[in-house]
Amino acid sequence: MNILVLVKNVPETVETELKIVDRGRSVETDELVFSINEWDNYAVEEAVALKEVHGGQVTLLTLGDEEAEDVLRRGLAMGADQAVHICDEDIEGSDPRTVAQAVKRALDGREFDLILSGAQSSDLGQAQTGVLLAQLLDLPYATLAVGLEVKDGKAMVERELEANTLERVELPLPALITIQSGINQPRYVSILGIRKVRKMTIDLLEADDLDLEPDEIGFEGSIYEERNLSLPPQGEGAEMLEGSLNQVCLRMAEIIREKGGLK
Amino acid sequence: MSGILVIAEHRDGELRDCTWEAVSAGLSLRQNVTAVLLASEPGLAETFRGRLPSLRLILEPDLAEYNPEHYLPLVEALIRETAPALVLMGHTSQGMDLAPAMAGRMGLPLVTECTSVQTGDGKMTVTRPAYGGKVVERLVLKPAPTVILTLQGGAFEPASEGRFDTQVQEDRPGAADLRHLRRFVERIKAAVEEVDITAADILVSVGRGIGAPDNIPLAQALADRLGATLSCSRPVADAGWLPKSRQVGTSGQTVRPKVYLALGISGAFQHVAGMGGAEVIIAVNKDPRAPIFQVADYGLVADLFQVLPQLTELMEA
Ligand SMILES: Cc1cc2nc3c(=O)[nH]c(=O)nc-3n(C[C@H](O)[C@H](O)[C@H](O)COP(=O)(O)OP(=O)(O)OC[C@H]3O[C@@H](n4cnc5c(N)ncnc54)[C@H](O)[C@@H]3O)c2cc1C
Numbered sequence: 282m283n284i285l286v287l288v289k290n291v292p293e294t295v296e297t298e299l300k301i302v303d304r305g306r307s308v309e310t311d312e313l314v315f316s317i318n319e320w321d322n323y324a325v326e327e328a329v330a331l332k333e334v335h336g337g338q339v340t341l342l343t344l345g346d347e348e349a350e351d352v353l354r355r356g357l358a359m360g361a362d363q364a365v366h367i368c369d370e371d372i373e374g375s376d377p378r379t380v381a382q383a384v385k386r387a388l389d390g391r392e393f394d395l396i397l398s399g400a401q402s403s404d405l406g407q408a409q410t411g412v413l414l415a416q417l418l419d420l421p422y423a424t425l426a427v428g429l430e431v432k433d434g435k436a437m438v439e440r441e442l443e444a445n446t447l448e449r450v451e452l453p454l455p456a457l458i459t460i461q462s463g464i465n466q467p468r469y470v471s472i473l474g475i476r477k478v479r480k481m482t483i484d485l486l487e488a489d490d491l492d493l494e495p496d497e498i499g500f501e502g503s504i505y506e507e508r509n510l511s512l513p514p515q516g517e518g519a520e521m522l523e524g525s526l527n528q529v530c531l532r533m534a535e536i537i538r539e540k541g542g543l544k
Numbered sequence: 545m546s547g548i549l550v551i552a553e554h555r556d557g558e559l560r561d562c563t564w565e566a567v568s569a570g571l572s573l574r575q576n577v578t579a580v581l582l583a584s585e586p587g588l589a590e591t592f593r594g595r596l597p598s599l600r601l602i603l604e605p606d607l608a609e610y611n612p613e614h615y616l617p618l619v620e621a622l623i624r625e626t627a628p629a630l631v632l633m634g635h636t637s638q639g640m641d642l643a644p645a646m647a648g649r650m651g652l653p654l655v656t657e658c659t660s661v662q663t664g665d666g667k668m669t670v671t672r673p674a675y676g677g678k679v680v681e682r683l684v685l686k687p688a689p690t691v692i693l694t695l696q697g698g699a700f701e702p703a704s705e706g707r708f709d710t711q712v713q714e715d716r717p718g719a720a721d722l723r724h725l726r727r728f729v730e731r732i733k734a735a736v737e738e739v740d741i742t743a744a745d746i747l748v749s750v751g752r753g754i755g756a757p758d759n760i761p762l763a764q765a766l767a768d769r770l771g772a773t774l775s776c777s778r779p780v781a782d783a784g785w786l787p788k789s790r791q792v793g794t795s796g797q798t799v800r801p802k803v804y805l806a807l808g809i810s811g812a813f814q815h816v817a818g819m820g821g822a823e824v825i826i827a828v829n830k831d832p833r834a835p836i837f838q839v840a841d842y843g844l845v846a847d848l849f850q851v852l853p854q855l856t857e858l859m860e861a
């Protein structure tokens with residue numbers, strides 16, 4: 282079974298202070314650490330685990346700048362067999378439609394039994410790219426998979442709904458499935474493991490190779506006329522507790538006792 | 545603009561709140577709002593009476609359960625017929641499944657998880673969260689005949705009861721054109737566990753900031769001292785550090801305790817949607833810009849590993 286997995290290199294922003302630059306167009310990323318999108322890590326694990334059972338090959342594909350190669354190396358270290366890197370600085374700021382289009386062109390008619398993407402990327406969280414690609418390739422699809430089994434040319438998918446509820450849907454292969462976090466426990470990747478795949482070749486493509494015109498990619502080719510980022514007001518509403526550790530903990534204890542109905 | 549189409553969402557014979565939120569978002573733009581209800585029987589149509597100008601009811605036995613292969617051609621036909629300027633639906637498991645497919649199939653622009661929508665000068669401006677809610681993204685869209693938006697749960701007040709003389713149009717298109725590659729098999733409700741986090745007066749809730757499974761006992765110790773229950777955000781359940789039954793949020797449980805103590809939780813909307821109704825929210829986070837502080841009543845910028853032992857000790861007295 283041959284599987285394609287879309288992986289994206291994203292900045293880790295949870296604990297860092299973000300700065301808006303480029304006249305509100307983007308977030309300053311120079312100082313940020315990048316890594317594989319959380320959801321894509323689950324997708325790579327799922328693909329490699331399926332390969333281990335059913336045989337075949339796992340191919341990774343990313344669109345991003347030069348640094349994005351790191352997520353491909355990481356995925357190869359997890360057990361993927363091949364990797365494609367659409368490397369183009371101009372792709373920055375593209376909308377999901379453009380990303381999906383670029384992926385389609387890069388595949389150039391190559392077929393896979395299964396295409397996996399993450400349910401969403403952690404930076405812009407559009408949750409669109411996988412399904413858009415399914416439409417471009419005219420494949421049956423299912424989103425938000427928290428369970429996946431492949432048997433007799435069919436994929437049995439457990440889709441996550443709201444409030445602890447799942448639905449089981451069945452898709453004939455080939456199909457595209459977007460992976461929700463928690464579907465598996467991704468294997469650990471060691472530095473040594475990454476070093477081992479250092480020499481594996483990665484197929485490098487550029488926007489030119491894909492016949493994407495400059496006005497088709499990047500912000501210019503997007504559905505947006507204007508994009509403006511801002512930081513929401515800080516601590517709006519919350520009363521911030523201040524003082525020494527002991528003081529703030531005393532105050533917190535008091536609040537919990539009073540509001541929680543404790544004596 | 546020539547009207548707004550809302551895609552109603554229902555499950556287990558009930559309309560979902562996102563439907564009424566989308567209706568009210570549409571009405572707030574002072575547009576003619578039509579909802580489309582795709583169902584196997586007409587029962588739910590009644591609930592729309594008075595709440596919006598018009599309803600299109602599409603009835604077909606295959607529409608008992610949501611399936612994009614059944615929804616897509618029917619919704620596409622309706623969009624072609626009515627040419628709405630805007631199509632709205634919830635940013636839910638259904639909206640996330642359907643909206644991008646509609647956008648891809650019809651070549652229409654889509655913006656997901658919107659928290660506000662404005663129109664003026666023939667332009668549409670929306671806002672949405674980015675970077676886990678640490679950034680607000682404001683987008684002005686290039687003109688398009690129809691734009692699709694999914695709306696963040698809770699961002700719009702649900703539409704109130706009746707003031708419209710709702711026009712209902714019923715169609716029975718027949719199943720001929722529907723593709724049947726994806727098949728709905730069954731729905732599964734998670735088994736009930738012995739600990740019910742929805743019943744607790746006080747929840748001590750840990751997020752990814754708890755760092756490792758070995759640190760869970762630190763939070764458990766505080767919970768024990770308070771007679772509280774331990775709950776968590778999704779990554780903690782995903783990693784198996786706590787059982788899924790302890791997860792708070794859209795895909796977990798909705799809780800309304802007297803006190804919700806959020807430790808190392810950033811405050812993504814999927815989490816907040818499950819705990820925003822707590823009477824008092826106290827958040828401890830080392831990032832002063834964490835979105836959780838926007839919903840908390842009391843906030844503390846600190847390392848939870850310093851706070852936990854200290855607070856546990858103080859609660860003894
Ligand atoms: C369809 C869908 C459904 C989802 N459903 C849910 C759901 O039901 N429930 C849910 O929770 N999420 C859900 N999510 C995931 C959600 O989007 C977030 O990814 C998740 O809530 C983040 O969890 P977190 O805050 O624990 O982790 P993070 O966002 O990683 O935040 C960790 C926080 O801990 C802080 N921190 C780190 N170390 C310390 C320390 N030592 N002391 C103090 N603070 C520290 C950091 O500053 C950060 O703010 C869903 C996502 C999707 C796509």
Ligand SMILES: Nc1ncnc2c1ncn2[C@@H]1O[C@H](COP(=O)(O)O)[C@@H](O)[C@H]1O
Binds near residue numbers: 288318342345397409
């Ligand atoms: N630049 C990219 N390169 C590779 N895969 C991507 C890229 N952008 C999005 N994806 C894939 O699409 C999924 C959903 O992304 P998004 O639609 O941006 O939320 C991600 O989890 C990835 O699997």
